[in-house]
Structure formats: C-alpha cells, structure tokens
Amino acid sequence: MNRKEFIDQLKSSLSRLPQAEINEIIRDQEEYIQDAIQAGRSEENVIASLGDPKTIAASLNATTQIEKAVGATSLKQQAGHTFQAVFAMLALAPFNLIFVLGPFLGFAGLVFGGWVASSSIALSVVAVLIAFLFKFAFASAGIFSFLSMLLFLLGALGAATLALIAMYHISHFFLTSTIRYLRWNLKLAGITKN
Amino acid sequence: MNSQFNKGVIEMCVLALVKQRDYYGYELVESISKRIEISEGTIYPILRRLTQEGYFETYLQESTEGPPRKYYRITTHGKKTAEDSVRDWKNFVTSVDSTIHSQEK
Structure with missing residues (x-):
C-alpha cells in the first residue's frame, strides 16, 4: 500500500x-x-x-461515538451513539466483543419490548378514558358509578405514566452501563503488534 | 514483548512522556516504539482519545522542515491521572517482583 x-x-x-x-x-x-x-x-x-487503516479508523470511530454518547443530552441521542459505538468496537475487536454483542442485543430487545408494552398500555388507557367521557356525555349513569370509573381510569393512567418513567430510567441505565463497559474495553483492547 | 502486556500500559507511557514535556506525534511514537514493539498506528487513536477526554490539549507549531506540527500538552487533569497511574504501575511491578523472588527461594 x-x-x-x-x-x-x-x-x-x-x-x-x-x-x-x-x-x-x-x-x-x-x-x-x-x-x-x-x-x-x-x-x-x-x-x-x-x-491497517481500517483498524485505526475503527478505533477513532469508537472513541468519537463513545464520547458523543457520554455527552448526549437526550435519550434518543445517547441510544444512537451507543449503537454506533458498539458496531465500531465490533469492527475493532471482533473476538473481544462477539460475546458482548449477544447480551447487548438481548437487553436492547428487552428494553425495546418494555417501551412498546408500557406505551401501548398508556395509549389504551387514554383511549378508554376518552371513550368513557364521551359515553357519559350522552348516557345518564349515576354519579357514583361515574366517579368510581373515572377514578379507576385515572389510577390506571397514573400507573402507565409511572411505567413509562421507569422505562426511561431503565434505558438510561442500560445505555450508560454499556458505554462505561465499551470505554473500559477500548482502553485495554486494540493494541497490537504488526 | 507479548501484546497482552501492552494493554493499558501504552496509554500510561503516553501520559508519562507528555507529562515531562510537549511532544508531537512522530517524536512520541519514536520514543515508545524504540523500546516496546507496537504497531505505530495504535498510538494516534490513544492520543486523540486522551485529548478528547481532556488529559491533553493541542497546538500547532510551524516546523522548519515541513508542514506545521501538532503538539500535545498535558492538562492539570492529565497530570494528576499520569501521576496516579505511574504510582499504581510502580506498586504493581514491586509486588510482582517480590512475588517472583519469593517463589525462587
């Protein structure tokens, strides 16, 4: 060359x-x-x-993505840079990281599943609440059954919101731990003889 | 030298050298590869990472021979880290040494 x-x-x-x-x-x-x-x-x-210039590039790419993930201001940004960092590290040290990729994708899948589940629950509660309020406007049910149903739905809405907040923190924790691991790995890996 | 030994140690060497005085890339690689067998390309990503993490700052200086050179200068944060890791390393070497000698008896 x-x-x-x-x-x-x-x-x-x-x-x-x-x-x-x-x-x-x-x-x-x-x-x-x-x-x-x-x-x-x-x-x-x-x-x-x-x-190999590709090895040098992989190391530079991983460093940049890790630093960007550390400095990310939103969860979405952090997730994007973490995924890019994982793949840059994979190009750098395939043997080193192949065992990491499985658990990483597994956890990422779980976290994603958690988001889908909690947001669909939240959406259905909102839908039921809206339907209930509309129905009440047209039918004349007793005030007590109305209030108990309303309280139940508001309670469910609160629970769904808490689940979403929990998902936010779980995701943040997952991404931060991944980045911390990658940073540590990058310091140790990637020094080779010719 | 076995490449397994180099992990992390190269980074400490880079920190320790730049702590003594400002270096430019080629000069730094020369100082390290003179004694430790490494692929020269591995030093630059370390320099760049240490700079991004705030251990070093850089400045360009005209050279008489060619294009301007980028010099690496240690920051206060870097100085502290360099001192800590050199101290840890010395303790480690002392412990390993005394372990080896106790086995020989």
Whole structure:
C-alpha cells in the first residue's frame, strides 16, 4: 500500500464522522508520514508499520461515538451513539466483543419490548378514558358509578405514566452501563503488534 | 514483548512522556516504539482519545522542515491521572517482583 491508498482507505472508513474531524485526522496522519520520511524512512516502511487503516479508523470511530454518547443530552441521542459505538468496537475487536454483542442485543430487545408494552398500555388507557367521557356525555349513569370509573381510569393512567418513567430510567441505565463497559474495553483492547 | 502486556500500559507511557514535556506525534511514537514493539498506528487513536477526554490539549507549531506540527500538552487533569497511574504501575511491578523472588527461594 502506498501513501495515497493508505489515506484514501482511512478517509473512507471514517466517513461517518463529521467532515471537520476527518480533515483533522488526515492532516495529523500526513504530518506523521512526512516526519517519518524526513527521519530517513521509506514511504512503504512507514505505511507498513502504521498498520491497517481500517483498524485505526475503527478505533477513532469508537472513541468519537463513545464520547458523543457520554455527552448526549437526550435519550434518543445517547441510544444512537451507543449503537454506533458498539458496531465500531465490533469492527475493532471482533473476538473481544462477539460475546458482548449477544447480551447487548438481548437487553436492547428487552428494553425495546418494555417501551412498546408500557406505551401501548398508556395509549389504551387514554383511549378508554376518552371513550368513557364521551359515553357519559350522552348516557345518564349515576354519579357514583361515574366517579368510581373515572377514578379507576385515572389510577390506571397514573400507573402507565409511572411505567413509562421507569422505562426511561431503565434505558438510561442500560445505555450508560454499556458505554462505561465499551470505554473500559477500548482502553485495554486494540493494541497490537504488526 | 507479548501484546497482552501492552494493554493499558501504552496509554500510561503516553501520559508519562507528555507529562515531562510537549511532544508531537512522530517524536512520541519514536520514543515508545524504540523500546516496546507496537504497531505505530495504535498510538494516534490513544492520543486523540486522551485529548478528547481532556488529559491533553493541542497546538500547532510551524516546523522548519515541513508542514506545521501538532503538539500535545498535558492538562492539570492529565497530570494528576499520569501521576496516579505511574504510582499504581510502580506498586504493581514491586509486588510482582517480590512475588517472583519469593517463589525462587
């Protein structure tokens, strides 16, 4: 591989990062290669000892996604960056992470299922409540049966809201733990000989 | 050196070197790969991560030979982490050493 091929491969493997970041990384790599050549080494020698550009890119991608997940301001953002970080790490250390992927997807499935269940319960309670209020407007049921039914439905609505809030915290905890694990793993993994 | 040994240790070496003075990329890799056998490409992601995590800050400086060089300078946060991990490492080496020698007797 020559210098141009190395830079091109690196660039294409980084394509998910913001352009400014890609430019900076390429600038740094060019500086490095230039310094090595000035120190009297051949271009092939430097490129060979830099290793696979895809590995370097995977490590950079994982770092960036992890940092973005840590700094995420919404649950949706955090989830997006965590998933991207998991897949970037997978490209970096497949043997290291293959055992992590199963449990991760399993938990992610459970969390997703929890969201579907709690939000459908919340929606049905709201639907029943609306239907009940409409029905009451047209039929003349006793005030006591109306009140008891209304209290029951409001109670159910409260329970469903609590379930949604719990899901929010469970998701947040799950994503934060995953990121913490990935960060730790990244510090230890990815150092290889040629 | 077995690559298993390098895990985490390289990061400490990077921190410890930059704590002594400002380095640019190539110079830093040279200082490490002179003694420890590693793929040169693994250092840059570590430098970038340590910078993103706030251990280092960078600045560009013109060089006489070519394009400007990016220098890495340690922050207060980085300095503290470097001191802690070097101390942990020394304790670890001492314990390993005394364990090995107690087995030899």
